[in-house]
Amino acid sequence: MKLSLMDLGDRIADPVTGADPTPAERHRAIVEAAAVADEAGFHGVHIGEHHGLDYIYSAPPVILAAIAERTRNLRLSTAVTLAANLDPVRAAEDYATVDVLSGGRCEVVVGRGNIFAATFTLFGQRVEDSAELFAERVELLIRLWSGETVNWPGSRHRAAITGFELQPPPTGGVPLWVGGGSSVATIELAARLGLDLMLPSVFGNPANFKPMVESYREKFAAYGHAREPKVGAAWLVNVGETSQGARARWEPRYRTYFESMARMLTRANPETPPFAGFDFEHVTTHGPALVGSPDELADRLNRGAELLTADTNLISLNVGGLPTGEFLDMIELIGEKVIPQLH
Template structure:
């Protein structure tokens, strides 16, 4: 079992203290929390990518390079890389550079990002083309990552005429590439066909929704005849406290504020928000049936164990810095998670 910290960079005011960090402070906290996570026994860090909204991490390879310079073992991944919006060659160059600088620790979790329709407008693209853009870019990224000369032509970018990826990455494709998704079977089938790992999203819905998705992925993987084993990851909203009561008291107001902020954001980025994303805040449901894991260490261990078995997850991304949580509290929770949760797996 592997555990990564995850941050999407929500830039909000702490509803308890009234403190709102600057954007610069938010970026610095990500680097420091990654350093602390490695010391605590975490296996990786995953950074979100958004543009033009108050999820403020827009350049994951830059952030992850800063983390790489301060760490030695953490896997350095995304959550997600907007593969449908960006140029596949530049993605390959950025993360191959991260891979060589980090000694072979880069991971790309590629996502369509079609839920964020505003991003497509910002880049002058049509969200109706998201599936075709994503598939085409994934195919090109797969070919480029080999480091061999590539001759290729497609619909959405100029041809590649025998160029090869520079610098050549240290890791093979199968160790680096994930597809982040689960709402669309198209993305799941693409992951299985390419031999990429599958990362389930940290949405506000019921994790049971992804049970048939996982089964579909594994079936398609077997049909593809890959020689390496599939891997499934998932992102969760997580808080670990000394005991269940104090954990809930500390986290509930931040989680509530994050949920309210997220609902407002969703209305801006997508005028057609799916019903499972717009449900009212219900702390009890979210933390027992939904995607949130909160409590003392033993409670967190039990819930992770249940979800791991249900969804066959072996890599867990823990989103712990949401909702304006103060840095000191975050660092303490990372230490506790390492000492009392990760140590039990």
């Protein structure tokens, strides 16, 4: 199993200490954390992208470039790149630049992002076009990173591209994942294009995604791709030397994060179904939240990865106003006592 660090960039005042990190402090924290994760044996780091929301990371390529200069081994990726909203030429150039600067360590997870309808309004788009925009721009990214001259006839969403050569070309091709698992159309797109699948398992009961994984693997094989597909999953995590200590310090922070996320989603998309009340015991036993001692975390990660046949697992530690010191301590603890136990 490959274990990677994920950070979506929620900025929340710590309900335990009252500390409220500035946007600058929040950005610096993930760069510092990535450097620690590199030393601790993590596989990669995945940075979220949002615009006009309480998740404050809006420029993953810039953050990843900063991380590249502080690390040697980490894969540099996203969670997710909003491919439906971005111009594919600009996105291809940005991440090819990260790839060149990092010596070929860049990967990209693209997502449709239609749950945040307000983002489409901000970019002058219609959320009703999200599936069409996403498919068109993902296919263009593949062509732009191929190293070949691109000629493309254009569409109702974008002007034609004639005789275009990407500069800089990526070091050896940027691996592309599709972030999804709730939409049949997204599963079909990933399978048809031969792209790996990153599940949004952090948003619900992991077992609910198992049928979609099975469908994706069947479709991938049916399209005749020569290789086996990869599947990734994402989890919210808090770990401590003891289970009781980890649960006690995380419950108020996870509650604050959950309530903040519910408000943000409702504000960004009025059609979001109402959230059920917060139940810490339920989400940490039947949901995507993993909390406890190093042994407990390793066991939960192994079982979750087996359930979803996930080769790569992303863990989000820095949520709910967690102090940077605790964030870094958990990364070191995971490197020392969790990663050695992963299958």
